Amino acid sequence: MHQLKNSILNSFKELGVHKDFVTALEGLNINKPTEIQNLTIPLLLANKTDLIGQAQTGTGKTAAFGLPLLQSVDVSRKEIQAIVLCPTRELGQQIAKQLFRFTKFSDKIFTEAVYGGEKIDRQISALRRPTHIVVATPGRLIDLLKRKALNLSKVQTVVLDEADEMLSMGFKKELDQILEFVPQDANKWLFSATMPHGIQEMIKEHLSADAPTVETSGKSRVNENIEHKYFVCDDEEKLHTLLQFLKSQHKNRGIIFCRTKKETQNLSKQLIAKNILTDAIHGDLYQKERDKVMRAFKKENLQLIVATDIAARGLDISDLAYVVHYQLPESEEYYTHRSGRTARAGKVGLSMALVNTYERKKLLTYEQSLNISFERVR
Numbered sequence: 001m002h003q004l005k006n007s008i009l010n011s012f013k014e015l016g017v018h019k020d021f022v023t024a025l026e027g028l029n030i031n032k033p034t035e036i037q038n039l040t041i042p043l044l045l046a047n048k049t050d051l052i053g054q055a056q057t058g059t060g061k062t063a064a065f066g067l068p069l070l071q072s073v074d075v076s077r078k079e080i081q082a083i084v085l086c087p088t089r090e091l092g093q094q095i096a097k098q099l100f101r102f103t104k105f106s107d108k109i110f111t112e113a114v115y116g117g118e119k120i121d122r123q124i125s126a127l128r129r130p131t132h133i134v135v136a137t138p139g140r141l142i143d144l145l146k147r148k149a150l151n152l153s154k155v156q157t158v159v160l161d162e163a164d165e166m167l168s169m170g171f172k173k174e175l176d177q178i179l180e181f182v183p184q185d186a187n188k189w190l191f192s193a194t195m196p197h198g199i200q201e202m203i204k205e206h207l208s209a210d211a212p213t214v215e216t217s218g219k220s221r222v223n224e225n226i227e228h229k230y231f232v233c234d235d236e237e238k239l240h241t242l243l244q245f246l247k248s249q250h251k252n253r254g255i256i257f258c259r260t261k262k263e264t265q266n267l268s269k270q271l272i273a274k275n276i277l278t279d280a281i282h283g284d285l286y287q288k289e290r291d292k293v294m295r296a297f298k299k300e301n302l303q304l305i306v307a308t309d310i311a312a313r314g315l316d317i318s319d320l321a322y323v324v325h326y327q328l329p330e331s332e333e334y335y336t337h338r339s340g341r342t343a344r345a346g347k348v349g350l351s352m353a354l355v356n357t358y359e360r361k362k363l364l365t366y367e368q369s370l371n372i373s374f375e376r377v378r
Contacts, residue, residue, distance in 0.1 A: 015041040017067050020106035025063075028101060034060035037067075039214040044068035044189070050211035052203060053191040057162075057340035059216060062098045065159050065189050069133065070099060072157060075107045078130040080150060082157040085138055085178065087165040089115035089287070090294070095161065096135045109133065116140045117287030124149040138166060138174035145181055155182040163192040164199055164333065169310075172198065179206055193340075194333045225343035228374045230353040230363060238354050239270055242326065245352060246276065246304075252321035253297075256306045257338050259327045267326060268306040278304040281311040309334050312341065322350040328359055332366055352377075 012022045012033055025031070033041065036055040044051060045068050055061050069082050086092050096113035103109045111133040114123045120143060127134075127150050134141070134150065144150055158179065160166065166175060179188075188207050192199050203211070233241045242256070258264045261282040268280035279293045279302055290311070296302045297317065309329060320342045329335050342349025353363065353374070363374050 012037075012041075012067070016045045017041060018071055018106070021067055021070065021102050024102050024104040024106070027104065030063065034064075035216045036060055036214065037064045039216070040064040041067055043212060043214070045071060048187060050187055050207040051189040052207065052211055052213040053189065054193070054195060054213070054215040055191065056193045056216075056336055058343060061161070061191055062095055063102070065161070065191065066095070066099050066102060069157060069159065070102055070106070070109055073109050073132045075109060075132070077132075077154070079154045080131055080134055080152060081154060082133045082159070083141070083152065083155055083178075083182070084133065084135040084159040084161060085141070085166065085175065086135065086161045087137065087169055087171070089117055089137060091162065092135045092137055099133065099135070111135060114140050114144060117291075120144070120147075138171040138178060141178055142174050145178070152178075152181045153183065155186050157187045157189065158182055160188065160190045160192075163190050163202065164194045164196060165337075167196075167198045167202070172202070175202070176205075193336055196333075225348045226339050226372075227348070227350050228339070228353075228372050229350065229377050230355055230360070230374050231377050232355060232357060232360060234356055238326065239267075241354055242324065243274060245324065249321060251303070253300070253303055254320055254322040254324060255312065255317075255338075255341055256304060256324040256326050257312070257329065258306060258308060259330065261308060263327065264306050264308050264311075271304065271306070276304060277302045278306060280306045282308045283310050285311070309338065312338070317341065319347070320349065322352055325351070325353040328353060328355060328362055332369055335366055336370065 010032065012025055013019070015033055015038065036053065036059050040051070040053055041064060043049070044065070053061070053064065073081050084095055086095060092113045092115045096111050099111045110129065110131050112126055112131045113135040114127070115137040116139055123144065124147065127144070145152070160175070190203065190207060231241050231245070256267065258267055261284055264280045264282045268278055271278045279296065281290055281293050293302070293305065297305055323338050323342050325335070325338060329338060339351040342351065355363065367373055
């Protein structure tokens with residue numbers, strides 16, 4: 001496993017991206033490759049290789065693997081040539097949408113997204129159409145394989161996106177099973193924000209020993225467009241401090257993170273009582289209820305969402321001005337994932353923590369391990 005350093009190239013054309021995809025990127029106002037794209041795209045275009053990529057949400061990861069993936073498809077072959085595995089339905093929809101947008105000026109490359117919470121029969125009939133790339137959550141892909149609804153024997157590339165999230169959601173068994181269905185010589189590209197023990201084991205088990213590792217520099221492991229600030233307040237002052245902060249944000253929209261379902265529901269009720277347009281998402285919501293909240297938020301009928309860490313995985317919401325850590329997360333990995341919800345696509349964002357004197361020590365450990373600095377507001 002060898003590490004690759006960055007050599008900055010200023011355009012997608014220089015990276016070797018096909019002109020049809022470059023035109024589509026320009027139409028989306030994506031002109032300059034990000035660090036992970038600089039590191040990954042030329043490598044994947046030039047070599048048939050496994051790959052380990054360490055990068056956060058919001059660093060341009062989808063294009064980093066998506067462009068080489070699209071460029072590898074042989075459109076004359078009407079069979080599944082690649083699968084992208086991801087932890088949540090929302091992230092799956094987001095990846096499929098991006099891949100579709102990148103192909104606006106190219107030969108028709110057909111991508112199908114399959115995930116739980118939708119009627120499986122509808123997905124089975126969609127897969128009967130010519131499909132080159134399948135984007136899937138692991139559980140639903142296993143269901144479809146059991147029903148023989150798709151054939152992975154011609155797959156040349158498997159992308160594991162947000163692999164650490166998939167493992168922490170308990171998908172290890174499903175991922176192992178899926179990898180049994182694809183040819184042994186298929187390329188495996190694994191992307192993960194963090195590299196816990198479980199991920200390292202998975203790399204040893206499924207990826208080639210000489211797979212290159214691309215890693216964004218420490219600085220941008222947490223998106224550098226995010227400002228990190230904190231208020232020190234006693235627990236009983238928290239709500240009042242939050243309300244003052246929200247007032248200062250005027251009509252800006254954001255996500256507030258709590259640790260548990262109960263705390264999420266309580267805070268949401270308290271904010272609604274103060275006439276703030278908000279709703280909660282947590283692990284116990286049915287998919288329909290969750291979709292309803294997300295639709296309302298995207299249509300700007302809601303100003304805020306209060307969420308647990310698990311519920312917020314894979315959410316694709318642009319234009320979030322801030323995230324608030326009403327309670328600090330259980331691990332620094334979660335701090336990174338939470339903060340990565342803001343400052344998407346080159347915009348600036350704010351990550352605000354409300355902490356008591358004791359919790360302030362935790363921020364010092366984040367500063368050291370994540371290479372970020374916090375500014376105290378008061």
